Amino acid sequence: MTEPAPATVAEAQAIWDRTVASARKELLAHRYAADPALLAQGQYFLGNLETVAFNMYVAPRQQYPAFYTQSFFMPFELSWGTQNPDFLNHNAFIDGARTYRIWGNAKGSYWTTIQAMTGFWGDEKMAQLGQIDFDDIPIAENGDFEIFMGPNPPADTKGKTWLKLDPAAHNVMLAVREVYMDWESTRIVDLHIETLDRDADAPMWFDEQELAKRIAKGAKFIEFAWRFSSGQMDKAKASPPVNSFVMPSGATEVGGNPVAAYVPMQFEVAPDEALIIAMTPIEARYWGFQTASVWGQTNDYSYHQSSLNAEQAKVDSDGKVRLVLSLSDPGVPNWLDPVGVGTGSVLLRWYKAKGTAVPETQLVPLAELRRHLPRDTPTVTPAERAEQLKARARASLRRFKQ
Numbered sequence: 001m002t003e004p005a006p007a008t009v010a011e012a013q014a015i016w017d018r019t020v021a022s023a024r025k026e027l028l029a030h031r032y033a034a035d036p037a038l039l040a041q042g043q044y045f046l047g048n049l050e051t052v053a054f055n056m057y058v059a060p061r062q063q064y065p066a067f068y069t070q071s072f073f074m075p076f077e078l079s080w081g082t083q084n085p086d087f088l089n090h091n092a093f094i095d096g097a098r099t100y101r102i103w104g105n106a107k108g109s110y111w112t113t114i115q116a117m118t119g120f121w122g123d124e125k126m127a128q129l130g131q132i133d134f135d136d137i138p139i140a141e142n143g144d145f146e147i148f149m150g151p152n153p154p155a156d157t158k159g160k161t162w163l164k165l166d167p168a169a170h171n172v173m174l175a176v177r178e179v180y181m182d183w184e185s186t187r188i189v190d191l192h193i194e195t196l197d198r199d200a201d202a203p204m205w206f207d208e209q210e211l212a213k214r215i216a217k218g219a220k221f222i223e224f225a226w227r228f229s230s231g232q233m234d235k236a237k238a239s240p241p242v243n244s245f246v247m248p249s250g251a252t253e254v255g256g257n258p259v260a261a262y263v264p265m266q267f268e269v270a271p272d273e274a275l276i277i278a279m280t281p282i283e284a285r286y287w288g289f290q291t292a293s294v295w296g297q298t299n300d301y302s303y304h305q306s307s308l309n310a311e312q313a314k315v316d317s318d319g320k321v322r323l324v325l326s327l328s329d330p331g332v333p334n335w336l337d338p339v340g341v342g343t344g345s346v347l348l349r350w351y352k353a354k355g356t357a358v359p360e361t362q363l364v365p366l367a368e369l370r371r372h373l374p375r376d377t378p379t380v381t382p383a384e385r386a387e388q389l390k391a392r393a394r395a396s397l398r399r400f401k402q
Contacts, residue, residue: 008208
């Protein structure tokens with residue numbers, strides 16, 4: 001049963017405050033709270049969720065849409081939901097009863113998708129409306145593209161990309177995932193959106209009732225995101241073994257891309273240990289590994305090699321990819337840096353894959369690592385790593401205009 005929306009901002013703010021207080025109480029009682037590093041990550045995470053909740057539910061004007069790249073995900077500052085280091089996420093919020101035009105230029109980009117969802121984690125209903133794959137739409141030789149969305153198709157649909165919206169869904173989230181494989185050479189997509197039939201008197205400022213409703217929805221987002229990230233969503237499932245990947249699954253019920261699969265692992269690695277992750281590469285439009293905190297905060301990927309994709313990872317002479325997760329640099333090309341905390345998660349995800357895979361793992365003493373790797377595994381010197389990280393930071397932050 002749907003609860004009635006609060007009538008005043010004061011009522012809504014009280015809901016927000018109770019939600020945050022309840023999550024903080026659960027955090028302090030959580031099994032990870034005994035570890036000061038994990039507790040500090042959790043405290044940061046709750047503050048992060050408040051920022052994202054405001055940006056996602058209170059701030060958007062659905063008839064005055066824009067694609068935001070810094071309101072929900074940042075390389076470190078806003079990190080939740082295990083966002084992908086190889087993606088630039090653009091998010092827009094629109095009204096399903098209105099008609100929109102999306103246009104821009106994709107020249108030099110690798111691959112992009114636009115996923116439309118009725119609502120998200122703070123809404124009473126969340127469902128997939130559809131997806132646009134840039135592999136399947138007309139793109140001009142110069143890179144120009146044009147997309148229309150709305151409850152009714154354009155008068156002339158010939159040669160036009162069209163996605164039907166639900167006119168009863170007044171908070172439709174557009175999630176654009178712009179994929180970077182070669183961080184240095186991939187170009188940023190030029191992306192714009194406009195409302196074609198906006199109300200002439202559509203308000204920019206909200207009245208108290210509307211603002212209260214949005215604040216209450218933001219509180220629901222905080223509650224859902226906390227429950228999802230603290231493990232409460234899967235209480236019926238057995239805890240996965242540490243340092244082992246589990247079978248791949250989809251995640252469309254929580255907003256995951258319908259053409260993606262997700263293969264997670266919880267890890268625990270001591271300072272004198274290394275975890276070898278081995279996989280025969282699969283054929284896919286995209287695949288990549290990343291590290292994150294136990295709360296699903298993607299580790300900093302600009303200044304640390306905390307992720308590797310199919311373009312970045314070195315393939316060994318036997319055709320396998322071997323990554324090494326360790327707290328200190330092991331001097332191998334495929335180091336996966338957990339960024340100073342030995343307890344966290346690794347997520348492998350792929351898109352539009354042919355086949356499936358579950359990586360194998362082996363925990364070994366760090367001092368004996370070379371004995372467990374191919375003899376021809378190259379050595380990366382500290383100076384070489386420093387140069388690699390400088391280039392990585394420049395390429396990553398370029399996406400965010402930094």
